[in-house]
Amino acid sequence: MSFEIKVERTENSRLSQLDPENIGFGKVFSDHMFLANFKDGEWKNARIVPYGPLSMSPATSAIHYGQSIFEGMKAVAHQSSDEAIALFRPEENAKRFNRSAKRMAMPEVPEELFMSGLQALLELDRHWVPRSAGGALYIRPYMFATDDYIGVKPSDTYCFAIFTCPVGPYYTKALRVKVEEEYSRAAPGGVGFTKCAGNYAGALYPTALAQKEGFDQVLWTDPLSHEWVEETGTTNFFAVYSDRIVTPALSQTLLAGITRDSVIQALRHLGHEVEERPLSVQELKDSLSQGQLAELFITGTAATLVNLDGFGHRGEYHSVMEQGNQQVSREVKHFLDELRCGATQDPFGWVQVL
Ligand code: PMP
Numbered sequence: 443m444s445f446e447i448k449v450e451r452t453e454n455s456r457l458s459q460l461d462p463e464n465i466g467f468g469k470v471f472s473d474h475m476f477l478a479n480f481k482d483g484e485w486k487n488a489r490i491v492p493y494g495p496l497s498m499s500p501a502t503s504a505i506h507y508g509q510s511i512f513e514g515m516k517a518v519a520h521q522s523s524d525e526a527i528a529l530f531r532p533e534e535n536a537k538r539f540n541r542s543a544k545r546m547a548m549p550e551v552p553e554e555l556f557m558s559g560l561q562a563l564l565e566l567d568r569h570w571v572p573r574s575a576g577g578a579l580y581i582r583p584y585m586f587a588t589d590d591y592i593g594v595k596p597s598d599t600y601c602f603a604i605f606t607c608p609v610g611p612y613y614t615k616a617l618r619v620k621v622e623e624e625y626s627r628a629a630p631g632g633v634g635f636t637k638c639a640g641n642y643a644g645a646l647y648p649t650a651l652a653q654k655e656g657f658d659q660v661l662w663t664d665p666l667s668h669e670w671v672e673e674t675g676t677t678n679f680f681a682v683y684s685d686r687i688v689t690p691a692l693s694q695t696l697l698a699g700i701t702r703d704s705v706i707q708a709l710r711h712l713g714h715e716v717e718e719r720p721l722s723v724q725e726l727k728d729s730l731s732q733g734q735l736a737e738l739f740i741t742g743t744a745a746t747l748v749n750l751d752g753f754g755h756r757g758e759y760h761s762v763m764e765q766g767n768q769q770v771s772r773e774v775k776h777f778l779d780e781l782r783c784g785a786t787q788d789p790f791g792w793v794q795v796l
Contacts, residue, residue: 445478445488445555447562452492462574465610467744472570472579472606476559479588480549480600488555490563493605499590503597509587510639511542514676514743516578517564517571517606520795521784527571527579529794530782532560534700539583542636547596548585555602556583563604564796572608580609580744612744613658616751616763619674619740620657621723622648623756626665627672628695635694645675659740661753663723664695671721677742678702681726682770683734686715701741707790708774708781723755736766747775 452473460470471493478488504510513535520528536556543550560581564571571579583604587597625648628634633641645660652660661679664670671690673679678699680689687709692698709716729735738750749768752761780786782793 445485445552445558447476447558448487448489449562449566450489450491451566454492457569460570460608462572462577462608465572465577465608467609467612468580468607470607472567472608474563474566475603475605476563478551478555478559478602480602481598485549485552485555485602488559490559490566496601496603498588501590501592502587503589503591504586506592507587507594508638508640509546509548509597509600510584511539511546511548511586512582512584512637512639513539514637515581515583516609516743517581517796518578518782519571519573520793522795525568526784527564527568527796528782528784529560529564529796531700531704531792532557532794534703535583538637538698538700539585542638543585545633545636546638548587548600551585551602559602559604561796563606567606568796570606570608572610574610576611578609579606581606609744612746613748616749617658617740618656618751618759619659619661619753620652620655621668621671621753621755622652622660622662623668624648625660627660627662629665630694632694635692635697637697642676649675655754657754669722669724671723671726672696673699674740677740677745677748679721680705680739680741680771681721681729681735682737682739682766683729684736686717687770688717688719688721690721691718699742701743701746704778704790704792705741705747705774708777709770711789712773712777714770726753727755727760730760730762730765733765735762737768737771738762739768739771747771747778 475493517527520526536553540550585602588599589597659674662672751763
């Protein structure tokens with residue numbers, strides 16, 4: 443299948459207004475966006491147009507019943523030439539997008555449409571990829587239901603879109619997380635393994651409460667007993683012990699992070715032992731008091747890899763940062779950063795240079 447993409451270039455590039463030293467996160471958008479529509483059972487009208495507002499009916503079903511999914515990925519400057527940029531395992535995002543689509547009764551986006559739209563957009567806006575250290579072009583593919591009909595049923599029509607925004611680092615310090623025991627993010631049989639919009643809306647209130655208590659993020663636990671650690675708001679969770687690294691096993695209630703998978707494979711490549719298995723809050727507390735727990739860190743596209751200062755549980759704060767020197771998290775972060783930008787050879791075939 444091949445898709446023809448019509449391109450309408452902007453006549454007023456905003457690139458010169460970008461201050462590379464002061465980018466922030468998610469507030470400045472690149473010049474163009476990609477759009478395609480699903481109608482009469484097929485994807486059509488693939489096009490790139492200047493970034494700008496979308497007009498829609500007040501009855502647009504995504505707004506009412508939430509058929510809305512997204513992905514998050516990054517392009518970074520690549521050392522192979524002054525203009526080269528690189529994507530990291532983009533086909534994994536396309537696959538996860540379609541797992542989300544299937545669960546939300548939305549049509550799949552053919553991987554070829556996803557990839558060709560993405561590549562065409564990046565070709566056009568490649569100068570928006572920051573070349574400053576720690577900078578990247580964040581890429582937001584998403585799909586939402588567009589029927590103007592308020593009966594509750596899967597929409598017949600959809601819009602698939604991609605826009606991008608230059609970003610600096612998401613978190614700039616070690617984080618304090620609160621082990622959440624009252625609210626749940628996901629349940630067995632539910633939609634926790636998808637990137638549907640509602641998962642993020644449901645997390646906002648508990649996260650705001652945790653922030654009022656002085657935490658940065660919620661550390662979600664299983665919805666039944668609240669004893670088992672799952673993930674944080676937009677990242678997966680890793681515990682570094684003196685002789686191994688443990689991360690919660692994947693399940694229906696956890697988002698299968700692409701950074702998570704990459705970190706696991708990179709750690710093993712670097713000679714570390716990694717276990718994917720259930721991990722309880724009690725185990726974290728016991729291993730900390732026995733001097734076995736050296737580091738905690740979280741992983742995700744936006745955040746990349748960030749250390750946790752510690753975790754709060756039932757009113758007590760357990761400080762982990764002071765236990766170790768962040769040796770393992772630094773080693774794997776450095777390895778992945780170098781691999782992404784071409785400073786070290788990529789033994790996995792993960793990096794796609796454009
Ligand atoms: N968990 C959740 C809930 C997320 O939204 C994300 C971000 N996509 C992650 C984990 C990390 O996934 P990835 O490494 O693919 O960005």
